[in-house]
Amino acid sequence: MASQSTGIQQLLAAEKRAAEKVSEARKRKARRLKQAKEEAQAEIDSYKQEREQQYRQHEANILGSKGDSEQRIDKETQIRLSELERDYNLNKEKAFAKLLTLVCDIKPQLHINYKPPM
Template sequence: MASQSQGIQELLQAEKVSEALKRKKWRLKQAKEEAQAEIQNRDEVLDNLLAFVCDIRPEIHENYRING
């Protein structure tokens, strides 16, 4: 009887370890997806910023007045 109880305890412990590993694997997957999304977002922001900065259009400001 004692060996059955010990076997059950070992199975329960193994199940707990298995569940913990599943949670850890899921958390790592989520973190990887979030990091990938941040990298993609950063690249888009940098592309937009560079396009805005490099888009030079010589224009006279609307408030500029020629005195004369």
């Protein structure tokens, strides 16, 4: 009986060691998964930051800076305003003369639909 008791105790001890090894293996696996997730997240963040920087650089190359656009628009506006003012100054006398002619040179005539009374 003593040998059976010793065998059972050895079996229980072996089972306990096996359970501890399985538990330790699960903990190692969980640590490796956690570490892999952290490394993957760090890699994702690094890649995302790199792509955002490339996008900003590309955007700046294509569109130019905001200040450049504003300066270009202001310059174009000033050119257009000067052209309009020049055209106004060239044509204001002609327009005024034509307006005076239309207002002052009246040629009275009967309307085409007017029928004199019979």
